[in-house]
Amino acid sequence: MHRILLVLSFVAATMFEAMAGSGTATLTCRSASGRTMFKAQLRDISGLLEGGTLTIDGDSVIFPEQNGDIEHHAIWDPKNGVFTLSYFKPGMEDMRFIRFWAIPSTFKTVEGNRNVGAVYEFEAFLEATEPRPGKGHATSTIRLQCTLTYRI
Secondary structure, eight states: OHHHHHHHHHHHHHHHHEEEEEEEEEEEEOTTTTTEEEEEEEETTOOOOOEEEETTTTTEEEEEOOOOOOOEEEEGGGGTTTEEEEEEEETTTOOOOEEEOOOOOEEEEEEEEEEEEEEEEEEEEEEEESSSTTSOOOOEEEEEEEEEEEOO
């Protein structure tokens, strides 16, 4: 029994150590008119998309967590004001995509640093699956005001 507890303690300590330094970043964006909202959760900012929602004029499309055939890529370089997201979920009936890029000249650190947690603000452009019925398959390019909050 003592050995089992020792092994379980070791496994638990190893798992906790593997998760240390990991956190979820919350991206919240709104258009100047307030008609468009984009929210997403990202593991470690440049990691997996844990979920997202685009809402325009009250109609929403949900971007599920990355799994299986979903492709997701992020580039994160706060020193140079670079933050991009791409997301693609193939399918005939439920295809979804996001193309998102920060405008480097607008990028600023509001508080903290990436090692313990930080808040960034910037403007960005978004093209994505159109959530409104009868408006086609893709949005136009939408300019957004964004806040990215990261905590470890």
